[in-house]
Amino acid sequence: MQPKRWHTREDSGLRLDRELRWWHDGELIDHPNIIEAFNRGVRVGDDGRVTLHFGGDWCFIEVEDAPFRVVAVDVSEGDRLSVRLSDRTAEWLDVNSLGLDDDGVLSVRVKAGRAKARFGRDAQFQVAQHLELDGDTVQLRVGARLEPTPLPARAFG
Secondary structure, eight states, X not given: OOOOOOOOSSXXXXXXXXXXXXXXXXXXXXXXXXXXXXXXXXXXXTTSOEEEEETTEEEEOEESSOSEEEEEEEEOTTSOEEXXXXXXXXXXXXXXXXXXXXXXXXXXXXXXXXXXXXXXXXXXXXXXXXXXXXXXXXXXXXXXXXXXXXXXXXXXX
């Protein structure tokens, strides 16, 4: 028989895996309302530590890769892209912080650069429609605006 585990703010037993699935003490959380509430409660401190806020309570959570998912990409009238995140916030896409992991998943820095957000499949498709290969440079085109990205050209060739 295992001893009872005492959950604390520092050791909550909550984990967000690489695919942005929630776990508690090794058990997958699959209830959509809990997932939505947890996603909306994620915060990143100035020190980069990730917390979950729920009602008047909070705790630290373990994050395997990124605490946020880009769920959609929108084009503004000013030829800029914004990203909608899993916490139901939106912000301008920071083109200079785009990245590509070994699995081919795009990411971007969010929350004033304090956190990473992985693109969901639909959002990655949406932003990919704006990417162009120009020699060794991957550029982002939105309307008349064209910006170089740090993305590797070899991934698009």
